[in-house]
Structures are given as C-alpha cells and as structure tokens.
Amino acid sequence: MKKILKLWAVTMMMVLAFGFAGCGGGGADVRTSTTTLGQELQDLEASYKKGIITEKQYEEAKKNLIKQRTSD
Secondary structure, three states: OHHHHHHHHHHHHHHHHHHHHOOOOOOOOOOOOOOOHHHHHHHHHHHHHOOOOOHHHHHHHHHHHHHHHHOO
C-alpha cells in the first residue's frame, strides 16, 4: 500500500510540474530569433537581386526589418 501511495505522489508531482511548465506568462511578448539582422538583410538583398521581390518591396522590407530588430 505504501508503494502505491508513493507512486501516486510522485506521479502527481510530475503532472503538476509539467503542467505548470507550460504556462508562458499569460500573453508575454516573447521574441526569439535564430538569425542575425545582418543575415536577414543579406537574404533580403539576395531575393531582390534574384528578382523575387521588387526594389520597392526590398526597400520597404529592409526598413521594417531594421525597425523591428533595433526597437528592443
């Protein structure tokens, strides 16, 4: 009986621990990026040079990207 009680207690602790681990702060603005601003600008320029986006789209995206990444 003691083993079952201990097993139940450990299981409940694990359920609570994993349950609360998923709480993300209730709407916190979390930004993560795995690329640098420089890399994103290079990728954007490459898209422009390949003709994937227009010059107007390139300039607008570049402006927005710099604004986004430096506003922190």
